[in-house]
Amino acid sequence: MKRNEFIKISSITGLSLAIFPQLSFKNFSEEFTRNQLIGKGNPDIVGDSYTSKMHKTAKAAFNKMKSAAAKENINIEVVSAYRSFQRQKEIFEGKYKRFTSEGLSPEKAIKKIIEYSTIPGTSRHHWGTDLDIIDANAPRPANVLMPENFHGTGVFCKLKTWLNENASKFDFYEVYTDNGNRKGFKYEPWHFSYAPVSIPMLKEYKERINVKKMLSEEKIMGNEHFSEAFVSKYVKENILDINPKLL
Numbered sequence: 001m002k003r004n005e006f007i008k009i010s011s012i013t014g015l016s017l018a019i020f021p022q023l024s025f026k027n028f029s030e031e032f033t034r035n036q037l038i039g040k041g042n043p044d045i046v047g048d049s050y051t052s053k054m055h056k057t058a059k060a061a062f063n064k065m066k067s068a069a070a071k072e073n074i075n076i077e078v079v080s081a082y083r084s085f086q087r088q089k090e091i092f093e094g095k096y097k098r099f100t101s102e103g104l105s106p107e108k109a110i111k112k113i114i115e116y117s118t119i120p121g122t123s124r125h126h127w128g129t130d131l132d133i134i135d136a137n138a139p140r141p142a143n144v145l146m147p148e149n150f151h152g153t154g155v156f157c158k159l160k161t162w163l164n165e166n167a168s169k170f171d172f173y174e175v176y177t178d179n180g181n182r183k184g185f186k187y188e189p190w191h192f193s194y195a196p197v198s199i200p201m202l203k204e205y206k207e208r209i210n211v212k213k214m215l216s217e218e219k220i221m222g223n224e225h226f227s228e229a230f231v232s233k234y235v236k237e238n239i240l241d242i243n244p245k246l247l
Helices: 003-019 034-038 058-069 085-101 108-114 156-168 194-207 210-216 227-239
Strands: 076-080 132-134 172-176 190-192
Touching: 034 194, 058 076, 058 156, 058 172, 058 190, 058 194, 085 108, 132 156, 156 172, 190 194, 210 227
Parallel strands: none
Antiparallel strands: 076 132, 132 190, 172 190
C-alpha cells in the first residue's frame, strides 16, 4: 500500500471511531464461550469479592472514574459487580421458594421476581461489566438501592448528578433508564455498564444463546413455567429494552 493511501485510510478510520466510538470498543469477531455469556466462568474476571470482581478492562476504567469522582469528594463504592451463574441461581430460587410458599402461583412468583432480579443465565452482572454503585461519603440508608436515594433530597443525588455528566467519559452508561416507554426491569439509577465489553457480549448473547433451551438445560427451578411466549417477552423487554447506547 502506498504511503498516501495508508494515511488516507487511517484518517478515515480515525474519523469513524470519533463519530462512532462503539466501533472501537472491541473486535466484534472475538467469540465468547457459552460459559462466559451465562456467568459460568471467565478468565478475564479479576478481583476477589462480589464488590471487586470485574472484567479486567472494566476495572481499569472504573478505577479511573473513581479517581475522577474523588476530586469532587465523591467516593464511588461498588455494592455489586460480577455475579456468577450459581450466585444468581441462589438469589432467584430463594425468592421463588419464598413467594410460592407464601401462596403465589409459580407464574406470579416469577413475574414478581423479575421486577428487579434476573433469571440466572440472563444477568448482565455475569459479564463483569455491570456495577451497582453508591457514594460511600454520603449517609448510608437502610436500603441503599432505592431510586429515591438518587433523586430529590436523596443521599446519593450528588453522585447521580456527577454520573450523568461524567460516566460516559469513562464508557459507563446507565442500563435501566428512567424512561416511561421502557419495559422490563424497573428504573435502576445505580446500575451502570462498561460499554466496550458489554456491547459485544450482548451481541453474541443474542446470536448464540437460546434462552428457553438454556434455562431447561441448567434446570432452573420453575423452568417448566417458562413458556415460549414468556421467554420471548422476557428477552425483548428485560434483556433488550435497555439504554440504546448499550445496544
